[in-house]
Amino acid sequence: AQKITQTQPGMFVQEKEAVTLDCTYDTSDPSYGLFWYKQPSSGEMIFLIYQGSYDQQNATEGRYSLNFQKARKSANLVISASQLGDSAMYFCAMRLVGTGNMLTFGGGTRLMVKP
Amino acid sequence: GAGVSQSPSNKVTEKGKDVELRCDPISGHTALYWYRQSLGQGLEFLIYFQGNSAPDKSGLPSDRFSAERTGGSVSTLTIQRTQQEDSAVYLCASSFRFGAGYNEQFFGPGTRLTVL
Numbered sequence: 001a002q003k004i005t006q007t008q009p010g011m012f013v014q015e016k017e018a019v020t021l022d023c024t025y026d027t028s029d030p031s032y033g034l035f036w037y038k039q040p041s042s043g044e045m046i047f048l049i050y051q052g053s054y055d056q057q058n059a060t061e062g063r064y065s066l067n068f069q070k071a072r073k074s075a076n077l078v079i080s081a082s083q084l085g086d087s088a089m090y091f092c093a094m095r096l097v098g099t100g101n102m103l104t105f106g107g108g109t110r111l112m113v114k115p
Numbered sequence: 116g117a118g119v120s121q122s123p124s125n126k127v128t129e130k131g132k133d134v135e136l137r138c139d140p141i142s143g144h145t146a147l148y149w150y151r152q153s154l155g156q157g158l159e160f161l162i163y164f165q166g167n168s169a170p171d172k173s174g175l176p177s178d179r180f181s182a183e184r185t186g187g188s189v190s191t192l193t194i195q196r197t198q199q200e201d202s203a204v205y206l207c208a209s210s211f212r213f214g215a216g217y218n219e220q221f222f223g224p225g226t227r228l229t230v231l
Contacts, residue, residue, distance in 0.1 A: 033218070035219075035220075037222075043224060043227075044222060044224050044225070045208075045222035047219050047220075091158065093158075101146060101148075101163060101165070101210070101218065102160040102163050103220060104160070105157060106157075107157050108157065
């Protein structure tokens with residue numbers, strides 16, 4: 001069975017600095033997708049970025065980038081130039097391709113941006 | 116366009132009562148998912164529907180939980196004889212289709228269920 005681990009329950013970052021949120025995963029399936037979602041205090045889940053297991057390049061979306069290290073089974077999210085609005089819970093998730101399309105989520109990291 | 120909507124946004128019920136939670140997916144999305152977010156268990160998959168195929172119920176925690184999707188659109192999650200451990204936020208998500216490749220799931224705002 002697949003598993004996602006986020007080892008940082010909470011993190012602080014200074015406004016305008018970069019921050020890395022860790023995510024490791026475990027699966028024996030070669031085909032999978034990795035997602036990061038942001039959940040502000042309002043509760044909605046906001047999609048941030050996606051990385052496919054066969055993608056050769058690290059995904060980037062604006063200030064978000066995914067540091068994908070396949071051999072280490074890690075998919076860390078990097079947020080550049082942190083903003084106060086980045087304060088939220090961040091979830092890493094994995095989907096196995098070809099099986100049930102459900103997401104398996106990590107436990108989340110609460111990011112707090114200090115002014 | 117409209118996103119995924121869920122109703123009610125909050126539901127307080129007494130232990131032993133049945134509850135129904137509703138999800139309206141994004142128009143055109145053929146896949147629909149239910150997840151549960153609770154303090155002790157994090158985010159858990161419950162059930163998903165893809166088109167007219169039989170749903171994947173592998174995440175349902177007990178036979179008190181059931182879900183249906185009518186006409187390939189609206190879905191209702193029913194919890195019978197609610198227990199206090201059912202208290203959680205129930206999230207619904209939809210996506211274009213099941214299968215290979217990038218397939219983002221769009222989440223609704225959730226229904227916060229409190230069982231007294």
